Amino acid sequence: MVKQLEGPILPFLRLDATVALPKFRQVQDQLRMAILKGHLRAGTRLPASRILAEELGLSRQTLVRVLDNLKAEGYLEARQGAGTFVSAALPRQPAKPLSRPTRHDVADRAPPRLSRIGDLSCRMSADIGQMEDRPFLPNRPALDRFPFAVWRKCWNAVTRGGKAVAMGYGDVAGELVLRQRIAEYLALHRRDPCDPDQIVITPGGHAAFTLSALALADPGDGIWFEDPGPVTTSNLFRTLGLRLCPADVDADGMDVEAAMARYPDAHLAFVMPSRHHPLGITLSLPRRLALLEWARASDAWIIEDDYDSEFRYDGAPLPSMRSIDSDDRVIYAGSFSKALYPGIRVGFLVLPPQLVGTFRTLSGLIHRSVPVETQLALAEFIGGGHFASHLRRMRGLYAERREAFMLAGRDALAGLARIDCSESGLNALAWLEGGRQDQASHRAVLDAGLQCYPLSDYTIATPQPAALILGYAGVPADRMRPLLFRLADAIARSQGRIGRSGG
Amino acid sequence: MVKQLEGPILPFLRLDATVALPKFRQVQDQLRMAILKGHLRAGTRLPASRILAEELGLSRQTLVRVLDNLKAEGYLEARQGAGTFVSAALPRQPAKPLSRPTRHDVADRAPPRLSRIGDLSCRMSADIGQMEDRPFLPNRPALDRFPFAVWRKCWNAVTRGGKAVAMGYGDVAGELVLRQRIAEYLALHRRDPCDPDQIVITPGGHAAFTLSALALADPGDGIWFEDPGPVTTSNLFRTLGLRLCPADVDADGMDVEAAMARYPDAHLAFVMPSRHHPLGITLSLPRRLALLEWARASDAWIIEDDYDSEFRYDGAPLPSMRSIDSDDRVIYAGSFSKALYPGIRVGFLVLPPQLVGTFRTLSGLIHRSVPVETQLALAEFIGGGHFASHLRRMRGLYAERREAFMLAGRDALAGLARIDCSESGLNALAWLEGGRQDQASHRAVLDAGLQCYPLSDYTIATPQPAALILGYAGVPADRMRPLLFRLADAIARSQGRIGRSGG
Structure with a gap:
């Protein structure tokens, strides 16, 4: 019943002199793969180790190390006096197609079997916090302070x-x-x-x-x-x-x-x-x-x-x-x-x-x-x-930045948006004049190198009037005016109005 | 329809000169509570601030601050020319029994309404890692190294x-x-x-x-x-x-x-x-x-x-x-x-x-x-x-400790338990001779100032032979022998045998 490997073993392996991996590791990995792929079947006897070493271009000692490792992993087994065999306990037939799918052919497959939660999360976004850190990024504290x-x-x-x-x-x-x-x-x-x-x-x-x-x-x-x-x-x-x-x-x-x-x-x-x-x-x-x-x-x-x-x-x-x-x-x-x-x-x-x-x-x-x-x-x-004491300092700092934001914002955004700074928090709202264009304005603001969130991104069911959410806490007071005029310019462009300049 | 508070306001408050909280905070907190509890009803007019300040023993200025805070919180409202009132928008009747339950009468209540997961977790334990750090604590790496x-x-x-x-x-x-x-x-x-x-x-x-x-x-x-x-x-x-x-x-x-x-x-x-x-x-x-x-x-x-x-x-x-x-x-x-x-x-x-x-x-x-x-x-x-390099060092150290554990363990536990050190990990098993007593032995080991887990704690469905799980990786090799003899002594006692000494 013992099956002797016919011919040389090398055809099953693809050793590559140009890769950094040492040759013995290549031999070991590829012998394992040849067994997993069914090229070397369960129960097959390997050639004598002297012959095998010669064929693979390894020293006898190195080959023994390779075979020992594969024995420890369960791929090979020694039989007293009879040599080294592919473990008889392994399946006779490889279970499945031989090549490992590449990491990029996912799209071709049937969708994976997920739970209800897994299915739902495929349709969700967890993208908050992935936004680039640019002026007016909402919820951004004054990290430098x-x-x-x-x-x-x-x-x-x-x-x-x-x-x-x-x-x-x-x-x-x-x-x-x-x-x-x-x-x-x-x-x-x-x-x-x-x-x-x-x-x-x-x-x-x-x-x-x-x-x-x-x-x-x-x-x-x-x-x-x-x-x-x-x-x-x-x-x-x-x-x-x-x-x-x-x-x-x-x-x-x-x-x-x-x-x-x-x-x-x-x-x-x-x-x-x-x-x-x-x-x-x-x-x-x-x-x-x-x-x-x-x-x-x-x-x-x-x-x-x-x-x-x-x-x-x-x-x-x-x-x-x-x-x-x-x-x-x-x-x-x-x-x-x-x-x-x-x-x-x-x-x-x-x-x-x-x-x-x-x-x-x-x-x-x-x-x-x-x-x-x-x-x-x-x-x-x-x-x-x-x-x-950090909170106390930040309250003072943010109050100052809020004040600067409101003052400059009223000038810069007049006719474009109504500034709404509540009495707390790190953010303000700019309610856009004339309709529901916050997505377009949002894109224009990003194009201008600034940040904001459109209020419509926060809609659960009931549409809201158009507004942009702007974070003022991370912006130094003395930069507020020029940045707000840049913002106003972007909003004006997005609404098809002529850009305005100032500050 | 305006209801004037009859008589003084103080009966509703319990100011305490012995507590550290400033008097104005006590007045503020207790006025709020008196409103929440329905002692001061929605729409009730408070006495004139001069009289109230006098009654409460606060300066007029401090009283105004208290009233302003409670207005900001929505408990009080000012009506032009008519004085200060308990907000008319509050519910007429307090919603529920007046005293806040103490934190310790939980046992008297109906069990809280939980989800299925909440219900299940009530019956579970997450106690791993809560164990005292004593010799032979399983899964404990050599933290000092x-x-x-x-x-x-x-x-x-x-x-x-x-x-x-x-x-x-x-x-x-x-x-x-x-x-x-x-x-x-x-x-x-x-x-x-x-x-x-x-x-x-x-x-x-x-x-x-x-x-x-x-x-x-x-x-x-x-x-x-x-x-x-x-x-x-x-x-x-x-x-x-x-x-x-x-x-x-x-x-x-x-x-x-x-x-x-x-x-x-x-x-x-x-x-x-x-x-x-x-x-x-x-x-x-x-x-x-x-x-x-x-x-x-x-x-x-x-x-x-x-x-x-x-x-x-x-x-x-x-x-x-x-x-x-x-x-x-x-x-x-x-x-x-x-x-x-x-x-x-x-x-x-x-x-x-x-x-x-x-x-x-x-x-x-x-x-x-x-x-x-x-x-x-x-x-x-x-x-x-x-x-x-840390892993390399630890592999050497743990191999040494494992060796010391096996050698001393065989001596110390002979006749009591069979030591089983697998070729990997941080833990060993001590299979107890003579039956399923690992819980008793576990308690005895704890009483001896050592640690271990009984294998029966790991049982999902099928009962296992009695064994203790012992962590050797955290124990210096030179302490292994005396500690293992102490362990053996505890196990012997738990099995009703005479304690042994040695090491």
């Missing part, structure tokens, strides 16, 4: 000596010391004390939303979502199979009464009460109370995205919804993306006590937390007072 | 000046430079070239599994899972609603033929071919080929957890399954938890090309990536050759 030297000092202080505590798996909910510092910060600056055990640290804000959605809603369950609103967040909920229930936004924020009438059976409400993005509206107190009452009465949950609450220019930030939530219905979500910088990728949740156990476990299972050293450095940064 | 000074140098090099590139949101799939370094490492050391675009960086290994499960399997879909196997991983899949299909493990690894017979319709196979945890077995080549053929024929996916492939003590690591996957069925998962240290929380996937788009988007939506500076530091660490 971040005290990176202090941040590095904190990181170096907590990693000195590589303490084992920073190297282990750490707490599934995040390091206690960071949770303590966050709780202290919230108590002092958001007037909202909580127990550090109610906090779960997540790898960024989106991970916090994912955790909440998975724990609280099944596919098909409804979630109220402000329309317009951040589409990557609505895409996340839609991808997880939730039924998106767009809720209109007026001057008082989310229209809670209308949402109650249209979607009374929703399980979740996602809301940005401190500062709606992108409209910049604060949810009014009666609406907050109505929302809390709806959640209580219908056994629903509120995810409070405390968006941009740190940056308010006309007095103290408004209290969070969580702080007036007497029925433990609010899951409070925060992140350090804008207060520090987006690349830090740290978010957190403050949970009602009855959800703490579930969220801790689920977070530990699905993603654990962020690098322990980043957590400890952040705890040091907050504990040393650097976080609070 | 990690070149932390070099790691800090890399981190400091990439963060110098806080370059904006490290501070932005970054690529949803992880920084290109890190994906390039990982691809180079895999090509060189795992003989498995891939395009950096096939790589997605995740916040740790579990996040990589979560991403794969969500993208590829719906609730109810089957997943082959080696039995015994890591229970936190099986808990993750069960929590996401997958149907766990326990596959027996024999000396050749996962019994693929039996799994095909029992669960032919599964969508996924999760497998640790390089080194099964905790049994230390390598999946044989015929089994690998059979598994690949099953996936091809049944349009299923294989998640290859390339567990501990870095640490093999008898020659080069075996090639990955991905490297012989000619039908693009394998999702390859790696992490740096054991090669570097667990606290780093960086994992990654290498994807078949037809899945890249889906995984990129889904990863961007559900958790994005890890801190950009950690990614850049890791790229620098790999690119500078520190990763490869």
Whole structure:
């Protein structure tokens, strides 16, 4: 039954003297491939090693090493006194076409078999944050003013000596010391004390939303979502199979009464009460109370995205919804993306006590937390007072930039757009005169070397008047006027008007 | 219709001179609470500010500040010429019982309304990594030998000046430079070239599994899972609603033929071919080929957890399954938890090309990536050759520790347990003589100030013979003997035998 290889073995191999890979590695890799492809069949006896070495141009010693490696991998086997064989245990026939498909013939194939979530995500975009960093990029903090030297000092202080505590798996909910510092910060600056055990640290804000959605809603369950609103967040909920229930936004924020009438059976409400993005509206107190009452009465949950609450220019930030939530219905979500910088990728949740156990476990299972050293450095940064003083400085800086933006914007954009700087956040709106052209204006702005988002990109269901979202926090005050005139010029061109110059 | 507050306002407030909070903050917080609780009803007129200031013991100026803040928050409103009122827009009746529940009466309530995933996770444990760091803790690398000074140098090099590139949101799939370094490492050391675009960086290994499960399997879909196997991983899949299909493990690894017979319709196979945890077995080549053929024929996916492939003590690591996957069925998962240290929380996937788009988007939506500076530091660490040389050093060190463990273990545990050090990884098994007592022995080992995991904790469905999983990689060779005798003593006690001493 033993099949002796007829003729030389070399025809099955393609050794190449011009590649960098050593010859023995080429021989080893190609012998393996010849077996996998069925050129050398299971049970086939190889020629004697002396002959084989000669044929392949290897020393006998090197050949033995190659054969030993392939034996260890299970491709070859030695039979006492009889020589070396292709393992008899391998399939007789190669399973399938022989050539490995190239990485570029994907388009020719049938679409891969995915889950419902996989299918949905194919149709979504997660492109936020991929935008080029140019003037007026929305949601961009003043990165050059971040005290990176202090941040590095904190990181170096907590990693000195590589303490084992920073190297282990750490707490599934995040390091206690960071949770303590966050709780202290919230108590002092958001007037909202909580127990550090109610906090779960997540790898960024989106991970916090994912955790909440998975724990609280099944596919098909409804979630109220402000329309317009951040589409990557609505895409996340839609991808997880939730039924998106767009809720209109007026001057008082989310229209809670209308949402109650249209979607009374929703399980979740996602809301940005401190500062709606992108409209910049604060949810009014009666609406907050109505929302809390709806959640209580219908056994629903509120995810409070405390968006941009740190940056308010006309007095103290408004209290969070969580702080007036007497029925433990609010899951409070925060992140350090804008207060520090987006690349830090740290978010957190403050949970009602009855959800703490579930969220801790689920977070530990699905993603654990962020690098322990980043957590400890952040705890040091907050504990040393650097976080609070950075925020204080940025509030001053952004107020100044906002003022400069408004003043110059009114001049530059007169007749083209109405500037709308809410009293908080990092962004403004420019409501375009004369119709729904924000996509064209957006393209023109990009062509002019600037950045913005068209409001229509934030539309969930109800079309909005045309507007551009502009970030002013990253632009120095003294550059505001010329850049805004460049912006105005681009908008004018996009609307078929004559470009204007000035500044 | 205007309702004038009758009598003084103070009865509704409980000012406390002994607390640190300034009096004006107490007044402000308590006025807000009195309104929320319905003690001060919507539409009620407050006394004149002069009288109120006097009554509350505040200066007129401070009182005006309090009232202004509460107006900004929407609790109060001024009516021209008529004074200050509790906002008429607030609900007439307080929504619900007045006192905020304490954080500790959770147990008295009905269980919270959760999703199916939330419900499931309540019954799961994510406790891995919470174990105290004591000798023989499984999966523990030699943290004291990690070149932390070099790691800090890399981190400091990439963060110098806080370059904006490290501070932005970054690529949803992880920084290109890190994906390039990982691809180079895999090509060189795992003989498995891939395009950096096939790589997605995740916040740790579990996040990589979560991403794969969500993208590829719906609730109810089957997943082959080696039995015994890591229970936190099986808990993750069960929590996401997958149907766990326990596959027996024999000396050749996962019994693929039996799994095909029992669960032919599964969508996924999760497998640790390089080194099964905790049994230390390598999946044989015929089994690998059979598994690949099953996936091809049944349009299923294989998640290859390339567990501990870095640490093999008898020659080069075996090639990955991905490297012989000619039908693009394998999702390859790696992490740096054991090669570097667990606290780093960086994992990654290498994807078949037809899945890249889906995984990129889904990863961007559900958790994005890890801190950009950690990614850049890791790229620098790999690119500078520190990763490869650290692994080389650790392979030598662990081989030495493994040898010391085997030698001393045979003496110390003779008659109590059979030591089983596979040829790779960081852990050994001690198969206990005489029955299924690993839980009792485990407790005794903890009582002796040591660590281990009982094999029964890894049981998915089929009970295993009693064994303890012991980590030797974190224990210096010269401490091995006395610690193993202490271990033996604990095991002997737990089995009702006389303690032994020695070493």
